[in-house]
Amino acid sequence: MSDRFSRLLANYTVTIDREQLPAETIHEVKRRILDTLGVALAAGSGAAPQAASAYAATFATSSGALLWGTRIRVPPEMAAFANGVQVRYLDFNDTYLSLEPLHPSDLIPALWALAEWKRLSGPALLTAVAIAYEIAVTLCDAASLRRHGWDHVNYIGIGAACGAGKLLGLEASQIEQAIAITTVAHAAMRQTRVGELSMWKGAAAADAARHGIFAALLARHGFTGPSSPFNGEMGFFRQVLQGESFAPGPLRPLEEMTPPRRILDTHIKYWPVEYHAQSAVDAALQLRSQLSDPARLASVHIETFQAAYEIIAKDPEKWAPRTRETADHSLPYIVLAALLDGEVTPATFLPHRIQDPHLRHLLTRETTLVEN
Template sequence: MILKIYSSDASSCVWGRPDLRLPPTYAAFVNGVAVHSMDFDDTWHPATHPSGPVLPVLLALSEVLPQNPKVSGLDLLLAFNVGIEVQGRLMRFSKEASDIPKRFHPPKVVGTLGSAAAAAKFLGLDQTKCREAMAIAVSYAGAPMANAATQTKPLHVGNAARHGLEAAFLALLGLQGNQKILDIEAGFGAFYSNYTPQALPALESYTLLLDHQDIATKRFPAHLGTHWVADAAASVRKYLLPTDKIKRIVLRIPDVKYVNRPFPVSEHEARHSFQFIACTMLLDGGISVQSFHKSQVDRPQIRELLDKVVLEYPPDNHPNFDTLYCEMSITLENGNTFTERCDTFYGHWRKPLNREDLEEKFRANSSTVLPSEAVEGIIKTVNRLEDLEDCSLLTTFLKGPSKKTSNCIQHVLSNHSLS
């Protein structure tokens, strides 16, 4: 099997590019970068982006694995859940990981191991090979937070996908690592100052983290912490008249240095700026993908408002996605002050997006590169994924428009089993 995957004929699609195919590891890389390109992917607690390192790997593999027997949607779901579960367990072995990260970007740490675990499950590796895959993956893990808010940050998710898959392949080929690497300070403990691994319970008493998963879905493409700011600003804006002149804007938020960007100069910095999100919501009444275009970031009206923002750090406002809040106070030139607070934004796991809004977000993003029938095909397929006999069907939709693909899409949409 591994020789077939590594052969020159083995290739997987690049989403939205029907004429471009790459070896599975590189397809996983490119698609992983795409997932995180706008910082629009899901966020978990403790903080990481769990899906981006895992899903591109499984879809790339689904195209190159032997089709007899076919890999089902249920197989994909199981491997996906394994990849997410591994990430969550590793982060819960560290108190440091429960807060917004300061040193390492989590998707390139736990995401790499989640990718390796998902690939190992999908490839059917035995227990020994799974341990080897995880050991190898640790040597691929890690990326510094200094590259947050730059064009390089999406590479962290792409590399987590690629390197996790590569680790599983190398384990399958016989490469060996330290099988105790997850249990020692000199191993995975190098990424967390207070890493304390624990023995997992017996399978019959095992409680999945996914049974009470804390997944947040973003309504606009920016750092998750800014979503509290956006909702607080939207509440304050209701008091303002078009003729009002703002004198001062106070944001009471956690002290998260890499999201403190008083005057962002690029779209990536704007996505990681408490100040920019507050001012954009006050000025426009909403935030979208277009809000981060350079022309919007450089607007004189935004720059004028940014100059009036002051950050305060209440001691009870910890940098933790489960407990943080944003309180915003606006003082007008006439002396009036309005204050609003957001404890839970719409899209947080305590206040999740409804299905209609979730599907609308997907349509808005995917319709820029995929035809509408492919978009609807993906939605229908995902909603019935556990009944899908061949999970590679998803890549038929994702690769983008072509005559052959269009015919296949029409066939699926007319199939009653997915209606």
């Protein structure tokens, strides 16, 4: 038995077609695909992408999707995961901020892999990406996951299941099954993003997207998912949202079958850091231009807002980062690096820079004030 929320998402997915996409949406989907490929290529030599690609390569086949940066083909689920890790590794892909933050281009590697494997057209991929963005971004407006201790990538999984269903030409009833499988079986915890961050910080979304296309492929062959995934007795609302439901307002455009436009509300990053630190880098570089000798810094005081504090400054590990994943989510580290180096690039987060004695000493002389 379905529920009205999975039915809504499935009906929207099957109803929207290529001819309904606004020109602005098509343009932005193309921009996001180019941005996604760019950040993936820049990350290819990183430790996590290398490990994920090596794992995926053990499933090499002659008829799958390419592992980006290689000539190796693997099943689409494996390519979705490995290429997704590559996209997310540098923390450089796009962002959406609402009740729940999201990096919606995490959807693209999975949908690309499925389209490549099925030899589908470019317009088919553009349509699937636009729909997946619309659904995932809308869900971010409808309810917060992190407030209840769950990770934003749960919305990536749902968006991927819908986008994959569109690519596979599934009926609405089949897409409902894919949504149910994804939603119930893949509840990702926010623990991924607190304390000292590991490689999984950049892999959680790739895994959710992988699971989304896996669920759609299962549904294509008649596999059924749990009933009432959202409003069931032990479903998403009761377990993940602790009794809350989706706010009705944000869902209304989906109910009205409004053509996809939400991708226009997402943002491409300028700096390879967590999105709340983008303005901090700008401010630090502007301040640096006024310093006679940045190397003589004695202390730094940062005033920031609540969301930035909670995500990139609250944890003790953010004040003494040991991993690149923690460092690119550390407001104190990012600001100091910008002040000392005059730039923030992927090299800012290499091990030798993170462990620099002078920088680590200055971290102990840095303070933060949260402004209401």
